[in-house]
Every structure is written in structure tokens, then in C-alpha cells.
Amino acid sequence: MKYERIAITERAKEIVEKLKEAHGDLIFHQSGGCCDGSAPMIFEEGDMYLDDSDVLLGQLVGVNYYMNQDQFEYWKHTHLTVDITEGRGSSFSLEIPLGLRFIIQSRILTEEENAALNP
Amino acid sequence: MSYTKPKFKETYGNFINGKFVDPVGGEYFENNSPIDNTLIAKYARSKKEDVENAVAAANAAKEAWGNTSAAERAAMLNKVADIIEANLEEFALVETCDNGKPIRETINADIPLSVDHWRYFAAVIRAEEGTATELDVNTLSMNIKEPLGVVAQIIPWNFPLLMLSWKLPPALAAGNCVILKPAEQTPSTATLLMEKIADVFPPGVLNIIHGFGPEAGKPLASHSGVDKVAFTGETTTGQLIMQYASKNLNPVTMELGGKSPNIFFNSVMDADDAYLDKAVEGAVLFAFNQGEVCTCPSRLLVQEDIYDAFMERVIARTKAIIQDNPYDVNTMVGAQASNDQYEKILSYINIGKEEGAKVLTGGAACKLEGNLANGFYIQPTILEGHNKMRVFQEEIFGPVLAVTKFKDEADAIAIANDTLYGLGAGVWTRDAHQLYQIPRAIKAGRVWVNCYHAYPAHAPFGGYKKSGFGRETHLMMMNHYRQTKNMLISYDKNKLGFF
Numbered sequence: 188m189k190y191e192r193i194a195i196t197e198r199a200k201e202i203v204e205k206l207k208e209a210h211g212d213l214i215f216h217q218s219g220g221c222c223d224g225s226a227p228m229i230f231e232e233g234d235m236y237l238d239d240s241d242v243l244l245g246q247l248v249g250v251n252y253y254m255n256q257d258q259f260e261y262w263k264h265t266h267l268t269v270d271i272t273e274g275r276g277s278s279f280s281l282e283i284p285l286g287l288r289f290i291i292q293s294r295i296l297t298e299e300e301n302a303a304l305n306p
Numbered sequence: 307m308s309y310t311k312p313k314f315k316e317t318y319g320n321f322i323n324g325k326f327v328d329p330v331g332g333e334y335f336e337n338n339s340p341i342d343n344t345l346i347a348k349y350a351r352s353k354k355e356d357v358e359n360a361v362a363a364a365n366a367a368k369e370a371w372g373n374t375s376a377a378e379r380a381a382m383l384n385k386v387a388d389i390i391e392a393n394l395e396e397f398a399l400v401e402t403c404d405n406g407k408p409i410r411e412t413i414n415a416d417i418p419l420s421v422d423h424w425r426y427f428a429a430v431i432r433a434e435e436g437t438a439t440e441l442d443v444n445t446l447s448m449n450i451k452e453p454l455g456v457v458a459q460i461i462p463w464n465f466p467l468l469m470l471s472w473k474l475p476p477a478l479a480a481g482n483c484v485i486l487k488p489a490e491q492t493p494s495t496a497t498l499l500m501e502k503i504a505d506v507f508p509p510g511v512l513n514i515i516h517g518f519g520p521e522a523g524k525p526l527a528s529h530s531g532v533d534k535v536a537f538t539g540e541t542t543t544g545q546l547i548m549q550y551a552s553k554n555l556n557p558v559t560m561e562l563g564g565k566s567p568n569i570f571f572n573s574v575m576d577a578d579d580a581y582l583d584k585a586v587e588g589a590v591l592f593a594f595n596q597g598e599v600c601t602c603p604s605r606l607l608v609q610e611d612i613y614d615a616f617m618e619r620v621i622a623r624t625k626a627i628i629q630d631n632p633y634d635v636n637t638m639v640g641a642q643a644s645n646d647q648y649e650k651i652l653s654y655i656n657i658g659k660e661e662g663a664k665v666l667t668g669g670a671a672c673k674l675e676g677n678l679a680n681g682f683y684i685q686p687t688i689l690e691g692h693n694k695m696r697v698f699q700e701e702i703f704g705p706v707l708a709v710t711k712f713k714d715e716a717d718a719i720a721i722a723n724d725t726l727y728g729l730g731a732g733v734w735t736r737d738a739h740q741l742y743q744i745p746r747a748i749k750a751g752r753v754w755v756n757c758y759h760a761y762p763a764h765a766p767f768g769g770y771k772k773s774g775f776g777r778e779t780h781l782m783m784m785n786h787y788r789q790t791k792n793m794l795i796s797y798d799k800n801k802l803g804f805f
Contacts, residue, residue: 222703
């Protein structure tokens, strides 16, 4: 059985599809820090410079989901579900003009999941 | 005593070239109050064209502005301070309405502090001098500070007027023209300020554009007509802004938040006195401004032998917090600034519980009555756990405290530094050696010793590690907005003799 670190809700999926139509290929990046941090951000592919220090957590609706390695060390025991809520978060994330904001709902990985994903 | 929601116009434009102008595209966005989720007003939804106009205005004004005397610029900064001070209550009320923070805070902290930052930089440029060194009997090295030209500033929503007042005065005092973009959640006090000070600076020197990050923030941060970008926010946007600046080889300064430890050594409980009372308050300051502070003391580290006794007092003091209508002068904790913040904080409390953290108090939303039922209120919450938990590692930006024990000094320092960030820290002790040695061992730009959450002008503020770089609220910030022109002058009449 294949285990995943990330998932997405139906309503968030619809927004990702809508953004793909408007902007083309996209990526998610999990931010940290102040203000609107600790939330997923979505950008046009190529807008953000990514390298070996960015961990690919998986793919949602064809969109790669990245997190910085040092942040990942503290997050890797948790499963993340991308959801969407009404909001006015400031950042360069592309859903903001829609009056919406992606957020993360987390849970602890089960023992089985953890064994498979964090061997 | 209680205030009521202030009156606003229907729409507000951008402030470009000394006057309010409609956005080029004619679009506006709705800005709601987090107190009751009702409309405040509509603000300009700026796009690339608006940014172009602001950058052009700033560039047209920069030469004349850069050549004004320090005396003239200082007088203008002082005038802004006087105007804010004369309208303190109005600014406080608008800020409370826009951000959700209690009126008690805006009247006593946000607005008076804002006034002082303008005055501080007005004073700095009258007192400072350039340098000159006689390198040898015929050679003089002279350093003259010159403005960079045009500066872009992007500020957050947690202290809207105060962050504006951290950013604008040093840039203007240094002789730069500025384009500032307030956060889209809190455009109101920046707009009110422009209404009040419209005539203070020459047109083009100070420009405010509203709008969304991807539509207005990004074209501003990446514009080749800008000479420097200053940003306060989170790490991903920080990285993007640095990338855009790298294309223009522009300098940047960044303040990107933290997960600040607040450390209490056992000596704080050596006596039951005024100092202990102050220390307990120092631990409860996590709830200040609803926890929406980059330096929120959101990790509480308490020495194990006083843990139970100290926490009993901290929990009691936290439970005594009055959370109610932000317009009421007795309210201590108000609304979170937006719905997405509210949802995010609740999701963190949830993952904290899942990770096994114990809820010592709070742990849920706060349901208020009447109109306030539509606002975004969270109970001050204390979670007990260990430093590897996500609630100990991520900036929740809410009234959520994560508490853990430590054994000794080495343990305290190890836990304190086990974080990606390094913006603030607190150290509380009656031990004279610890007072100096512990702060020196903590990797953070500001360590409060036997105090917390003081932000006076004249004390530099900025981060280590992923909290960013640059030092604000101090004359050091001036050099982040200036070039150094070195003139190397020879008074020797004789040739080198090479050719």
C-alpha cells in the first residue's frame, strides 16, 4: 500500500483547478514564520527558486508540494491536508485576490504510515 | 467606557504624487473589521500600472528630496509626529476597528510608540555626522552618506501604523522617496495618515499603494526603478522578495518572525514580591496583541523545581484576562485580525492536542455575544508539551503559549536555541551571572532581560537565523537606506612618479 504525506479537500481542489486555468503550472510551498506564515502558498511554477533544500512532499491535483528541509524535520511526523477558507491573508500566494486562503489541517501519521514514510 | 465603530468613506484610493488617486483599473476590494466581520470600506485594488505610477512619481521626486537639508527633513518628520499625536484617539479607534486589537493597546502602545519613532529619526539626523580620516599627511578619506533613491516597503497587519512608523521615518530621514504597501487586511490607518499629512512632504516623496500581494506587492518588490526593498512578513515571501531583488542586485532588509523563548530560572520565586508579580505578567505577555507579534513569547521555559508553583500563578493570571469587545477600554484581548488567522490558530491548537500536548487553559475559540459573534476570537491558551512538537516550532501568531520544563542552564540554552528562528527571547532571573551569560548564549537579535515586549526607539531590533537581517528602530537602520560615498582627496602637489 502506498502512503501519502499530503491530501487535499474537494473544495480546495476546485480552487487549485481554477488557479491552474488562470496561471498555468503551479507549485505549493509551505511557508514558516511571521504573520501569514505557517500556511501553504501557491505560485506559478518557476517563480520560486527551489533546490535540494526543498523537500517534495507529494503532488496534489498535479501540483508539487514543497517544504524547506529544516522545517520538514519538525513536520515529518504529521500528515497534512490542504483546505481552503475565507480570508484576506497577505502574501504573494495566488488565491488571495479570490478572498480565499489555503490552510493546513494536520494529524499525526499512524504508526504504519510513519514506518513507511520515515524509515 | 466603550467606543463605537468609527465612520469611513465608501472608497479609498492610493496616495501617489501627493494626492489620492483612483486605481488605474478602477477596481476596489472590501476590507472588513475582524471585530464583527462588517465592512469598513473599499480600498484600491492596485495592479502593475498603479505601481508604475508610484515608482515614476518617487523617481521624479528623488533628486530634489535627496538634496533637502537634514534640518528640513527633521522638521517634516516632527510635523508628522505632532499630527499623529494631536489625533491619537482617532488613529487608535481606526486601528482597533481595522485590526481587532483592544482600544487599550492602540491608545497606550501602538499610536504613542508610532509618534516616538518619527521623533527619534528626526532627532537622529540632526545629531549624526559623517566621518573623515587623515590617512597620511596629504591624504584625506571623507565619508558622506547619500540616500539610495527609491525604497519599496511592504508591511504586515499586526501593528499597521506602528510598522509603518518603523519603516517610513528612517527611509525618509535618509533622504529616500518611498512607496509603501500596507497589508491588505489593514489599509486604514495608513490611509488616515495620508489624509492628515497630505501636504507635509513634497509630492512623490511618500506614496502608499493598496492591493493584494500577487497583484501589487510582487510588481513593487521586483521593479527595476526601486533601489531597495524592506519587508516584514514570513519566510516564503521573504525568499521571493530576495529573489526579485537579486535580479536588480538590490539590497533588502527582512524581518521574518520567530518562535521566541521566554525563560524563567528558579530564582524568580525566591521571594513573593513585586518582581515575581512582574515575572508572572512577563509569562502572560504571550497573549498581548492576541499573540500576533513577531516576537510573541510563545515558548515558555520554566525551571523544573519551580514549575508547578510558577505555572499555577501563570494559569491564574491567564484565566483573569478579559476578552471582550475591543472597543471597550477594559478589554485586554480582542479579535484575531482575520478569518484565515482564526482558522489557522484553531488548526494549531488541534495538532498540539494530537501531538499529546496538555491543555492547561483555553484551547478553543471564544464565543462572544451579539454582533461580536461574527468576529474572530480565540481564548488565551496554554499547551504543555516538549520542544519537538510543532506547536513549539511554528509561529502560530495567536494567543497560544507552549510551555515546557528545563533542568539547568545548559538545558535552558539548548531548548531556547532549538528553533529555526532567532528574533526575540526573554530571560528572567535574580542571579547576576545568569543576567548576562544566558542572553549572550541565546541566538536571537533581541533578548529582554527581566522584561518583555518593550519596543522603544533607540534600541536596535532585528533577527538572527531565519528571522531575517537588518536592525530597525535604531540609527543603524539609516545605513540600510543609504550609500556611503567615499571621497579620497590628495593634498599632495607631487606626481606619483609612475608615468
